[in-house]
Amino acid sequence: xxxxxxxxxxxxxxxxxxxxxxxxxxxxxxxxxxxxxxxxxxxxxxxxxxxxxxxxxxxxxxxxxxxxxxxxxxxxxxxxxxxxxxxxxxxxxxxxxxxxxxxxxxxxxxxxxxxxxxxxxxxxxxxxxxxxxxxxxxxxxxxxxxxxxxxxxxxxxxxxxxxxxxxxxxxxxxxxxxxxxxxxxxxxxxxxxxxxxxxxxxxxxxxxxxxxxxxxxxxxxxxxxxxxxxxxxxxxxxxxxxxxxxxxxxxxxxxxxxxxxxxxxxxxxxxxxxxxxxxxxxxxxxxxxxxxxxxxxxxxxxxxxxxxxxxxxxxxxxxxxxxxxxxxxxxxxxxxxxxxxxxxxxxxxxxxxxxxxxxxxxxxxxxxxxxxxxxxxxxxxxxxxxxxxxxxxxxxxxxxxxxxxxxxxxxxxxxxxxxxxxxxxxxxxxxxxxxxxxxxxxxxxxxxxxxxxxxxxxxxxxxxxxxxxxxxxxxxxxxxxxxxxxxxxxxxxxxxxxxxxxxxxxxxxxxxxxxxxxxxxxxxxxxxxxxxxxxxxxxxxxxxxxxxxxxxxxxxxxxxxxxxxxxxxxxxxxxxxxxxxxxxxxxxxxxxxxxxxxxxxxxxxxxxxxxxxxxxxxxxxxxxxxxxxxxxxxxxxxxxxxxxxxxxxxxxxxxxxxxxxxxxxxxxxxxxxxxxxxxxxxxxxxxxxxxxxxxxxxxxxxxxxxxxxxxxxxxxxxxxxxxxxxxxxxxxxxxxxxxxxxxxxxxxxxxxxxxxxxxxxxxxxxxxxx
Numbered sequence: 001x002x003x004x005x006x007x008x009x010x011x012x013x014x015x016x017x018x019x020x021x022x023x024x025x026x027x028x029x030x031x032x033x034x035x036x037x038x039x040x041x042x043x044x045x046x047x048x049x050x051x052x053x054x055x056x057x058x059x060x061x062x063x064x065x066x067x068x069x070x071x072x073x074x075x076x077x078x079x080x081x082x083x084x085x086x087x088x089x090x091x092x093x094x095x096x097x098x099x100x101x102x103x104x105x106x107x108x109x110x111x112x113x114x115x116x117x118x119x120x121x122x123x124x125x126x127x128x129x130x131x132x133x134x135x136x137x138x139x140x141x142x143x144x145x146x147x148x149x150x151x152x153x154x155x156x157x158x159x160x161x162x163x164x165x166x167x168x169x170x171x172x173x174x175x176x177x178x179x180x181x182x183x184x185x186x187x188x189x190x191x192x193x194x195x196x197x198x199x200x201x202x203x204x205x206x207x208x209x210x211x212x213x214x215x216x217x218x219x220x221x222x223x224x225x226x227x228x229x230x231x232x233x234x235x236x237x238x239x240x241x242x243x244x245x246x247x248x249x250x251x252x253x254x255x256x257x258x259x260x261x262x263x264x265x266x267x268x269x270x271x272x273x274x275x276x277x278x279x280x281x282x283x284x285x286x287x288x289x290x291x292x293x294x295x296x297x298x299x300x301x302x303x304x305x306x307x308x309x310x311x312x313x314x315x316x317x318x319x320x321x322x323x324x325x326x327x328x329x330x331x332x333x334x335x336x337x338x339x340x341x342x343x344x345x346x347x348x349x350x351x352x353x354x355x356x357x358x359x360x361x362x363x364x365x366x367x368x369x370x371x372x373x374x375x376x377x378x379x380x381x382x383x384x385x386x387x388x389x390x391x392x393x394x395x396x397x398x399x400x401x402x403x404x405x406x407x408x409x410x411x412x413x414x415x416x417x418x419x420x421x422x423x424x425x426x427x428x429x430x431x432x433x434x435x436x437x438x439x440x441x442x443x444x445x446x447x448x449x450x451x452x453x454x455x456x457x458x459x460x461x462x463x464x465x466x467x468x469x470x471x472x473x474x475x476x477x478x479x480x481x482x483x484x485x486x487x488x489x490x491x492x493x494x495x496x497x498x499x500x501x502x503x504x505x506x507x508x509x510x511x512x513x514x515x516x517x518x519x520x521x522x523x524x525x526x527x528x529x530x531x532x533x534x535x536x537x538x539x540x541x542x543x544x545x546x547x548x549x550x551x552x553x554x555x556x557x558x559x560x561x562x563x564x565x566x567x568x569x570x571x572x573x574x575x576x577x578x579x580x581x582x583x584x585x586x587x588x589x590x591x592x593x594x595x596x597x598x599x600x601x602x603x604x605x606x607x608x609x610x611x612x613x614x615x616x617x618x619x620x621x622x623x624x625x626x627x628x629x630x631x632x633x634x635x636x637x638x639x640x641x642x643x644x645x646x647x648x649x650x651x652x653x654x655x656x657x658x659x660x661x662x663x664x665x666x667x668x669x670x671x672x673x674x675x676x677x678x679x680x681x682x683x684x685x686x687x688x689x690x691x692x693x694x695x696x697x698x699x700x701x702x703x704x705x706x707x708x709x710x711x712x713x714x715x716x717x718x719x720x721x722x723x724x725x726x727x728x729x730x731x732x733x734x735x736x737x738x739x740x741x742x743x744x745x746x747x748x749x750x751x752x753x754x755x756x757x758x759x760x761x762x763x764x765x766x767x768x769x770x
Contacts, residue, residue: 016163016164019162019163019164020163020165020173021319022162023153023154023157023162023163024173024177024319025319027150027153027154028319028320028322028323029322030322030635033225033322033323033326034225036075036323036326037222037223037224037225037228037326037330038222039071039074039075040071040074040075040326040327040330041222041223041330042074042222043067043070043071043074044067044071044327044330044331044333044334045222045334046070046081047063047066047067047070048334048335048338051063051066052335052338052339052366053338055366056365056366056367057344057363057364057365057366058363058364058366059360059361059362059363059364060189060190060193060194060358060361060362060363060364061186061187061190061357061358061361061362062361064185064186064187064189064190064331065093065182065183065186066089067186067189067331068181068182068185068186068189068327069085069088069089069092069178069182070085071327072177072178072181072182073085073088075149075150075323076149076150076174076177076178077125077128077149077150077151077174078128078132078148078149078150078151078152079128084124084128087120087124088121088124091117091118091120091121092117092121092178092182094113094114094116094117095114095117095118095121095179096114096179096182096183097110097113097114098110098111098113098114098115098117098118099114099179099354101114118175121175122168122171122172122175125171125174125175126167126168126171128151129151129155129167129170129171129174130167132149132151132152132155133151133155133167135152136152136155136156136159150170150174150177151170151174154170154173155167155170158170177320180318180320181320181323181324181327183247183248183355184247184248184324184355185247185324185327185328187245187247187355187356187357188238188241188242188247188324188328189328189331189332190358190362191241191244191245191350191356192237192238192241192328192332193335193341193362193364194343194358194362195237195240195241195244195292196237197341197342197343197364198292199292202237202292202294203336205233206233206234206237206332206336207336207337207369208577209230209231209232209233209234210231210234210332210333210336210337211337211577212230212577212587212588212591213227213230213231213333213591214333214337215588216588216591216592223330223333226594226595226598226637227333228326228329228330229598229635229637230478230591230594230637231329231332231333232478233294234329234332234333234336235325235328235329236294236295236297236298237294238325238328238329238332239294239296239297239308239310240292240293240294240296240297242308242310243280243281243286243296243308243310244280244281244289244292245350245356246276246277246280246310246356247310247355247356248276248354248355249275249276249277249352249354249355250273250274250275250276251273251274251276251309251312252271252272252273253271253272253274254269254270254271254272255267255268255269255270255271255272256268276309276310279306279307279308279309280307280308282307285303285304285307295738299466299488299725300488301487301488301489302725311324337369338368338369339366339367339368339369340366340367340368340369341364341365341366341367342364342365343362343363343364344360344363344364344365345360345363393734393736396734396736397732397733397734398439398733398734398736399434399435399437399438399439399448399733400434400435400438400439401430401434401438401439401440401449402439402440403439403440403441403446404440404441408441408574409440409441409442409444409446409447410440410441410442411441411442411443411444411574413426414426414442415572427449427451430449431451436450436451436452436455437449437450437451437455437730437731437733442742443472443572443574443575444472444574444575444576445723445738445739445740446736446738446739446740447721447739447740447741447742448730448733448735448739448740448741448742449741449742450730450741450742450743451743455730455743456743458730459720459722459741459743460743462722462728464724464725464726464728465722465723465724465725465728465741466489466722466723466725472570472571472572472573472574472575472583472586473571473572473648475575475583475587475590476567476570476571476586476587476590476644476648477590477641477644477645477648478590478594478637478638478640478641478644480638480641480642480644480645481493481496481642481645488632488633491631491632491633492632492634492642494631495622495623495626495631495632496642496646498622498626499619499622499623502694504616505694506694507616508547509691509692509693509694509697510691511543511546511547512543512546512547513691513692514546514691515539515542515543515546516539516543518553519535519538519539519542523535532658532659532662532663533655533659536654536655536656536658536659537651537652537655538561539655539658540650540651540654540655540658541557541560541561541564541647541651542557544646544647544650544651545557545560547618547619548618548619548620548643548646548647549597549600549618549619549620549643550600550604550617550618550620550621551600556596556600559592559596560593560596563589563590563592563593564589564593564647564651566585566586566588566589567586567589567590567593567644567648568648568651568652569582569585569586570582570583570585570586570587570589570590571586571648573586590644593644594637594640594641594644597640597643597644598636598637598640600620601620601624601636601639601640601643602636604617604618604620604621604624605620605624605636607621608621608624608625619639619643619646620639620643623639623642624636624639627639652716652717653716653717654716656714656716657707657710657711657716660710660713660714661706661707661710664706664709664710664713665706671706674702675702675703675706678699678700678701678702678703679700679703681699682696682699682700720742720743721740721741721742722740722741722743723738723739723740724736724737724738724739724740724741725737
């Protein structure tokens with residue numbers, strides 16, 4: 001390998017390794033990969049059109065290898081389709097085959113042919129690098145430069161003194177990137193298709209995710225970084241593929257001096273070999289390791305360090321993992337949305353040569369998808385899952401009750417009770433029939449209903465229950481704090497709580513005061529009658545936009561308001577993505593909201609880096625600043641998902657509390673008199689148009705007591721869900737992994753502050769109730 005690829009990063013150590021690795025990591029960082037998505041999209045589209053469309057059968061492995069080569073040629077070398085690519089395509093496979101051959105140069109051997117191919121490739125790439133060097137010098141002479149490929153990027157860094165690599169060294173590292181990306185990504189794509197043929201349920205979920213992204217694209221629109229960031233389930237499938245069939249069978253390291261491991265001596269010059277499959281298939285780490293289960297990666301923090309290492313680990317971890325992730329996801333998008341496939345040979349197996357290689361190259365029959373079939377599949381899968389569930393849990397001591405009809409369960413009857421305001425009786429009927437612990441199925445998930453203080457303590461304090469909501473909400477909100485557990489949950493929850501703690505909230509009061517005053521002037525003053533519910537919802541929405549997103553009144557707010565209403569309506573819908581349903585409309589609205597908020601977040605990120613804003617200006621700047629300090633590892637997309645969760649959580653709860661607080665005050669004149677007295681006392685100590693302060697809010701003690709009594713009698717949300725991350729027990733009953741439990745909820749500090757402001761200005765204005 002060293003003789004074939006030359007003096008690349010694998011040969012370096014010390015300060016030189018640090019400098020070169022830093023340069024490679026920067027070129028392959030998410031911030032840079034964002035720029036390459038359009039190139040990857042163009043290459044995948046062209047490849048699919050030429051090699052898949054119109055073909056009844058295809059052989060996946062050679063096509064996947066050629067596709068990854070083309071992507072690398074475009075992004076790394078800046079070479080479009082043409083003669084240079086064809087030369088590389090001819091010589092490169094011979095070089096890869098020789099990488100693990102016996103390094104003895106005898107004519108006609110694999111190693112000899114690989115060396116000859118390596119020399120031709122090196123000569124070709126040196127010529128390209130020299131051309132890029134001359135072009136870069138000309139651009140710099142005119143005060144401009146464009147590091148739009150690896151050669152230009154590395155040459156520009158050398159000119160700045162970031163490293164001292166020669167052109168030959170840069171070529172060697174380019175060849176290393178080509179080798180590293182060529183075999184691994186093509187094998188991953190190949191075996192993802194292999195697994196998807198065998199796992200129809202997994203294919204259905206990927207198809208749903210990718211079709212949703214495709215529906216929000218115009219004809220000919222290229223995928224964007226935001227689209228790739230939405231492919232969360234697809235990447236879980238990719239990781240499970242990497243776990244079961246690692247593209248490389250192991251990793252070698254050479255000892256630079258005599259070292260010890262667990263009491264054994266490893267002499268200088270000896271190699272250390274680790275086999276990834278040993279940990280990847282260890283039942284103590286991954287239960288039932290032979291099963292293909294992407295759900296293993298719902299919570300990455302639960303996997304012990306160095307147990308899942310498809311990209312290596314430590315200081316020599318593969319710097320191209322984000323690049324590989326992106327090209328894999330872009331490829332899967334177009335294959336999943338444009339084709340349905342079947343293995344031509346069901347007994348197809350694979351060998352390791354040295355990478356996993358299907359014996360026949362994985363021949364598939366492929367055809368365009370039939371929408372009607374997809375709809376039938378979407379309806380059939382829940383029924384199949386229901387039957388499997390019954391059989392799987394036959395030996396469990398489950399609570400009494402019924403899961404009802406597949407996917408629907410008791411959802412419709414519960415929603416009907418909620419709309420009729422008979423949900424309390426609905427719960428009481430279940431408790432009377434089945435007892436305080438019972439099983440049911442709501443919002444697409446098997447659920448155990450728990451009641452009473454002991455149940456609340458169990459739900460809120462058990463570390464094996466993660467705070468979650470319905471499947472619909474998870475699909476609409478994305479990877480928010482509701483989806484996390486363990487150490488990752490601890491870090492992110494601490495960050496979110498930090499933004500919402502009283503010390504921070506004191507800084508937002510003037511914004512809330514401004515929004516409430518503006519709202520009352522526009523919608524309450526001068527009106528003889530008004531409808532509170534829509535006004536309260538719009539007020540809480542406006543406050544959230546101002547405090548969390550830093551967005552004042554304008555077109556962005558209006559765009560968010562329209563889509564957000566559709567998203568909220570879909571949170572308690574049945575999570576089946578059928579066109580024109582409430583859930584389908586909510587998914588589309590969620591995508592548009594994410595796209596808009598992602599743009600705002602990236603603008604805030606750039607402003608923060610340039611010193612044009614503060615880390616406490618809004619939720620985005622706060623979370624991005626904490627990430628740069630190492631407090632958490634959330635991407636911008638993850639931060640956006642958590643922002644949507646905060647918007648969703650605060651929207652309904654606060655507005656409902658305001659609505660029913662006013663309703664009670666209309667019927668309780670004594671209480672209204674007490675609140676009015678408290679608020680007018682605060683107003684008498686304020687100057688004209690002087691905003692409320694934290695001290696003013698702290699004095700509204702009676703008002704908050706009224707709010708708490710309102711929350712007791714009319715809870716803002718009917719219940720809370722937790723999901724079991726492993727099999728657990730409660731009062732002798734089994735609650736299987738993945739099942740939900742349902743309990744009841746309370747409120748939070750930001751809700752209270754909004755209530756104080758509304759109550760103050762309503763009472764000071766002497767509003768009467770119809």
